[in-house]
Amino acid sequence: MEVRVRIPSPLRNLTGNEGEVTASGSNVRELISDLESKYPGMQERLCDETGEVRRFVNVFVGEEDIRFLGGLDTPLDAGIEVSIIPAMAGGS
Amino acid sequence: MEAQNAAFLPFSLVEKGIFYLKGKVELSFIEGLKCRECGREYPIEPIHVCEFCFGPLEVVYNYDEIAATVSREHIENGPASIWRYAELLPVSQDAPRVALGVGFSPLVKADNLGRKLGLNNLYVKNDTQNPTFSFKDRVVSVALTRAREFGFDVAACASTGNLANSVAAHAAKAGMKAYVFIPADLEQGKVLTTAVYGPNLVSVDGNYDEVNRLCAEIASEYNWAFVNVNIRPYYAEGSKTIAYETAEQLGGRAPEHVVVPIASGSLLTKVKKGFDEMARIGLIDEVVTKISGAQADGCAPVATAFKAGVDVIKPIKPKTIAKSLAIGNPADGYYALNAVNGTGGSIESSSDEEIVAAMRLLAETEGIFTETAGGVTVAALKKLAETGKIGPNEVTVAYITGLGLKTLEALVGKVGPTAEIGTKIGDFQHAFDL
Numbered sequence A: 001m002e003v004r005v006r007i008p009s010p011l012r013n014l015t016g017n018e019g020e021v022t023a024s025g026s027n028v029r030e031l032i033s034d035l036e037s038k039y040p041g042m043q044e045r046l047c048d049e050t051g052e053v054r055r056f057v058n059v060f061v062g063e064e065d066i067r068f069l070g071g072l073d074t075p076l077d078a079g080i081e082v083s084i085i086p087a088m089a090g091g092s
Numbered sequence B: 001m002e003a004q005n006a007a008f009l010p011f012s013l014v015e016k017g018i019f020y021l022k023g024k025v026e027l028s029f030i031e032g033l034k035c036r037e038c039g040r041e042y043p044i045e046p047i048h049v050c051e052f053c054f055g056p057l058e059v060v061y062n063y064d065e066i067a068a069t070v071s072r073e074h075i076e077n078g079p080a081s082i083w084r085y086a087e088l089l090p091v092s093q094d095a096p097r098v099a100l101g102v103g104f105s106p107l108v109k110a111d112n113l114g115r116k117l118g119l120n121n122l123y124v125k126n127d128t129q130n131p132t133f134s135f136k137d138r139v140v141s142v143a144l145t146r147a148r149e150f151g152f153d154v155a156a157c158a159s160t161g162n163l164a165n166s167v168a169a170h171a172a173k174a175g176m177k178a179y180v181f182i183p184a185d186l187e188q189g190k191v192l193t194t195a196v197y198g199p200n201l202v203s204v205d206g207n208y209d210e211v212n213r214l215c216a217e218i219a220s221e222y223n224w225a226f227v228n229v230n231i232r233p234y235y236a237e238g239s240k241t242i243a244y245e246t247a248e249q250l251g252g253r254a255p256e257h258v259v260v261p262i263a264s265g266s267l268l269t270k271v272k273k274g275f276d277e278m279a280r281i282g283l284i285d286e287v288v289t290k291i292s293g294a295q296a297d298g299c300a301p302v303a304t305a306f307k308a309g310v311d312v313i314k315p316i317k318p319k320t321i322a323k324s325l326a327i328g329n330p331a332d333g334y335y336a337l338n339a340v341n342g343t344g345g346s347i348e349s350s351s352d353e354e355i356v357a358a359m360r361l362l363a364e365t366e367g368i369f370t371e372t373a374g375g376v377t378v379a380a381l382k383k384l385a386e387t388g389k390i391g392p393n394e395v396t397v398a399y400i401t402g403l404g405l406k407t408l409e410a411l412v413g414k415v416g417p418t419a420e421i422g423t424k425i426g427d428f429q430h431a432f433d434l
Helices: A028-038 A041-047 B011-015 B063-069 B071-076 B082-088 B111-117 B136-151 B162-174 B186-196 B208-221 B232-237 B241-248 B266-280 B302-307 B333-343 B353-365 B373-385 B404-411 B425-431
Strands: A002-006 A019-024 A057-061 A080-088 B017-022 B023-028 B030-035 B057-060 B106-107 B122-126 B154-158 B177-183 B200-204 B255-259 B290-296 B347-350 B398-400
Touching: A002 A028, A002 B302, A019 B063, A028 A041, A041 B232, A080 B011, A080 B208, B023 B177, B030 B255, B057 B232, B063 B082, B063 B266, B071 B082, B082 B136, B082 B241, B106 B200, B111 B353, B111 B373, B122 B241, B136 B232, B154 B162, B154 B208, B162 B177, B162 B186, B162 B333, B177 B186, B177 B208, B186 B404, B200 B208, B232 B266, B241 B266, B255 B266, B266 B290, B266 B333, B290 B333, B290 B373, B302 B333, B302 B347, B347 B373, B353 B373, B353 B404, B373 B398, B373 B404
Parallel strands: A002 A080, B122 B398, B154 B177, B177 B200, B255 B290, B255 B398, B290 B347
Antiparallel strands: A002 A019, A057 A080, B017 B023, B030 B057, B106 B122
């Protein structure tokens, strides 16, 4: 499944300064592997040594944080957009 | 470090904390930025996360230089605002300040509330008394001063209200264009009190976390000073001033216990940092302050982790009347949890009913009208006192961070006229059995 992935500023040095790329996978785990093959270094930036998403990285599938879905096993449907976003500070 | 190349400067200037930053001489006491997670170092630029691990960046200071420059007398001779602590803030010392007269709010000895709670040394830091009536003026004054130094013309933020007020007001004063993004369900009081300053006020059909996410993406596309995104390392430092003031107002010592509301967790961590810095530069003795936190039941991700004794904070979808604390995915939650655990503090959460009752309790005992977030703080204070987690003689400070007029909706139907009478004196006497 090929989907569009929105890339935040801190990762754009890996994507040739592109803010949006395409990558494939049936779930988020496979998507990150594909991103790694296309843009080496991506896996290490997004995931820690245990393979889990780093705690200050948020991955959204559509409008939802994957922590509220199936984590790295969250399936990807056709046409869905994936966003990678740094954790945000408060604005209370 | 790239940011510091003091070798080219005369020794006397280095002594005064002059550093050479990206081609211009900057009179400041900051050395650079450092990732709180992996320790990677970065120059002083409008960036907020580590390029490697996405960890938050923190300002690094030269404390030896600050200690050599700052004394109690030096502070006391400064302005009655946050800028009396300018050397401890991440701006050039000669930068024009975006200042509306923020800070040095009253530290009130709360004897009446203390009697109700069995606390003999209770103080309330009344930060409702700021230009836009919340502690957010502290962070925004610092953030926009720094943003101006970076050369930004546009200020922006995602906000649950208090930050919106403050960014709009300070941007107006600084002559900056402003974009302020708020959740569509925000209290009317916070919408109008932002709109009046004339920013581009954008109401987003989503909750705060969703607005924040949108802003993270917008911040990547436009060269704006997003105070809680790319200016965040500088912005967050403004919160330290509430701790500096507390120590100064207590006569040069840190309190034994503080109770701080938790939204993103930034304020709580900066309160601790503020006390620690005061000790580090020799202005107060070693700090043994217990730091306790307060959340609403409807948005308690940090309290939940604390009570479970785990260090994993699970994001939640907020549902609480304390909208200014309704951050379900708190960016500084881990650090807040560490600060609480590391100092022997605690975290309490409270229901909407308890929050309103606590707002009324503070108003009825101390004459201080706080918004729902202050209700969360006082409700937690009450629980901590009742369970003995705050000792009766501990010098305790509760941080009241926003004004009650901002969240009038919380009180509708809860308070009102004691009697409704006709125009005859007999009506009055009858109503009160006089």
